[in-house]
Amino acid sequence: MNPALLRAEALLMLRNRALCLMLAVLAALLLGTGLTTLRDHAATARTFAQTEQAERDRWLSQSAKNPHRAAHFGLWVFRAPAPLSAIDPGTDPFVGRMLRVEAHHPNDPLFLSSLDEGPFHRAGVSTMADMIALFVPLAALLLGFASFAADRESGRLRMVIGAGGQVLQIASRRLAIRLAALAMATGLPMLAIGLMAGGEIALLIAMLLVALAYGAVFLAIGMAVSLRAPSSRAALALLLALWVTLCVLVPRLATAAVESALPTPSHTALLDEAAAINRAYNTPEAAAARKQQLMTQSAHMDVGGAMLYNRDHHDNATYDASLGRMTARLQRQDGWLTVAGLTSPLLPFQLANDTLARSGANDHAAFLQAAEAYRRRMSDLMNLDLRAHPVAAGQTYRAGRSLFAALPPFVVPQAGMMSLLWPLALLALWLIGSLSFLRATIRRLRP
Numbered sequence: 463m464n465p466a467l468l469r470a471e472a473l474l475m476l477r478n479r480a481l482c483l484m485l486a487v488l489a490a491l492l493l494g495t496g497l498t499t500l501r502d503h504a505a506t507a508r509t510f511a512q513t514e515q516a517e518r519d520r521w522l523s524q525s526a527k528n529p530h531r532a533a534h535f536g537l538w539v540f541r542a543p544a545p546l547s548a549i550d551p552g553t554d555p556f557v558g559r560m561l562r563v564e565a566h567h568p569n570d571p572l573f574l575s576s577l578d579e580g581p582f583h584r585a586g587v588s589t590m591a592d593m594i595a596l597f598v599p600l601a602a603l604l605l606g607f608a609s610f611a612a613d614r615e616s617g618r619l620r621m622v623i624g625a626g627g628q629v630l631q632i633a634s635r636r637l638a639i640r641l642a643a644l645a646m647a648t649g650l651p652m653l654a655i656g657l658m659a660g661g662e663i664a665l666l667i668a669m670l671l672v673a674l675a676y677g678a679v680f681l682a683i684g685m686a687v688s689l690r691a692p693s694s695r696a697a698l699a700l701l702l703a704l705w706v707t708l709c710v711l712v713p714r715l716a717t718a719a720v721e722s723a724l725p726t727p728s729h730t731a732l733l734d735e736a737a738a739i740n741r742a743y744n745t746p747e748a749a750a751a752r753k754q755q756l757m758t759q760s761a762h763m764d765v766g767g768a769m770l771y772n773r774d775h776h777d778n779a780t781y782d783a784s785l786g787r788m789t790a791r792l793q794r795q796d797g798w799l800t801v802a803g804l805t806s807p808l809l810p811f812q813l814a815n816d817t818l819a820r821s822g823a824n825d826h827a828a829f830l831q832a833a834e835a836y837r838r839r840m841s842d843l844m845n846l847d848l849r850a851h852p853v854a855a856g857q858t859y860r861a862g863r864s865l866f867a868a869l870p871p872f873v874v875p876q877a878g879m880m881s882l883l884w885p886l887a888l889l890a891l892w893l894i895g896s897l898s899f900l901r902a903t904i905r906r907l908r909p
Contacts, residue, residue, distance in 0.1 A: 471639045481608055485647040488601050492648065496549065496590040496655035503548040503659065510542035510559075518871055526860040529844035530770055536564030539836060539872040541829040544820035546661035549652060549669065550591035552821030559829070563837035565844070566774065568781055570730055571830065590655060591815055594673055595808055598648055599680040599709050603701045605640045606684020609633070611694045630904050633685060637900075644677045645670075669818045672886075675893050676811040680705075682896035686903040708806045716802035716809065724795045732788050736781045743776055771845040778838055789827075796823070796881075803888040810888035817882050824877040832875050840869050 476482060521537045541559040543551070558571025610633075649670045656666040684701055691697035803810040816822030843865070851859045 468635055468639065471635045475636075475639055475643065478608060481605065481643075484601055484604060485643055488597060489647040489651055491597065492590055492593055492651035493654065495588070495593050496651055499551075499589050500548045500655055500659060503543055503551075506543055510540050513538075513560075514540045514542070514872075521869070522863055522866050524866065526862040528858060529848040529861045529865060530565060532861065532866065533565035533841050533844040536562055537840075538562050539833050541826075541874050544661075544825070545659040546656055546665055546669065546819040547821040548659040548661075549589070549655055550815045550819040550821060551589055552591075552816035552819055553823055553826055554821045557826045561830075561833045563833060563840060565770075565841050566777060568733060568736075568834055568837065570733070571833075590652065591812070591819075594648060594652075594676070595812060596709055598644070598673065598677045599808075600705050601647070602640075602644055602677045602680035603684040603705055605644060606681045606686075607688045607694075607697055607701055609636045609640060609685050610688045611697070629907060630901065633689075633900065633904055637681065637685060640681055641674070641678055644681065645674050648673055648677060665818050665820075669815060672811060672814050672818065672889065675889055676807060679807045679889075679892045679896045680708075682893075682900045686896070686900040689900075689907065690903045709808050712806040713808050716805050717799065720795060720798045720802060724791065724798065726792070726795065732784045733781075736777070736784045739780045740777045743780075744773060768849045771842065771849060774838070774841050774845065781834075792823070792827075800884045800888070803885065804891075807889060807892040810885040810892070814882055814885035814889060817877075817879060817885070820876065822877075822881070824881050828875050828877040833872070836872050843869055 517538045517540075521535075524532065524535055527535070539561055543554060543559075547554055561571040562569050652670055652673065653666065656669070683704065687701055687704070688694075688697045691700055799809065800813070803813070813822070817824065844861075847861055847865055848859065853859050
């Protein structure tokens, strides 16, 4: 592109005070929302770090006791907010981020922070990601509308077409200038909040590119509708209707339809199902038969510890089977939600953003799996130590800090990024489709 022509187009857009004011308001709205969220995010992160350390100290400083009792003493594990969740908290406010690990019993996660928020926060319009999802498309559509509105009203567009002017080149320059302006209004606040939160640079840049692609979809649609509509008034009305449809109505209808067809399974129901199966295995009669069998196998182990170890492994297998059925259902639900991204670019944008911010459903699932693996590690460590220390009748074995310290601190794993592929592919499909629509519209223009 000719740099001189690009500068001319930029100056022409800057003369439109309404557009400049709109972009300034958008940037201020994003920055203000981000700073408010960042304050709460930092306070939550500090609280999680302090509580996690206090819980670790409590586990290590417990009094000497039977190892299995220590397993019942248990401890809490936490999933602190990821740095970039200051931009997009994703599912974090609606799922538990602390979980008690103890012998025999997988538990539900707790601390749904959305329950402590006001109605404005629970409405889903309180974070920077919410503002980007709703207001960046509106700003992009208005930028696209304004790109040719004055030319249509004055008749210059018809003159350019009649004289054989290259409307495609003009549209390309205006698209590039408006996309750059939108990138500054959106990207600078995101960059500022992401850096202040301490997020990974690579992930932050990826979030910026996703937001830019999302805005470009609506910018191209806005320009195409502005060129194709019979009048500027009709174009504006149609663009506002498209914004409401694609950013408000369709996403809610799509998610409601998926939830109706495949309701989200309850983790509590999963635990109840596994507990019902395990009760039959752990009856007094069955336990007595297993005890008699273990007593004949070896005299150099504590039978009680061996029984506890075997029981946990049976119960864990039952839980895994129930969890597998729940996971399969969630995967089918996620698959349909991904397909629903064909109906609105907002859905793949949100899915991609949540994954990059490490605040999506996959990150929560990774936390639950890691917490369950940690619970089993703790239980096996205590039971095996008990099994290895047989004592005479009337005596008790007590373990101390050295055994408790053998359980390492809990570390939350990071979910993989493979789930990004489909949302990014759908967003790319929307972008290609919108640019193709703009190009086709320009080619069909007649004087």
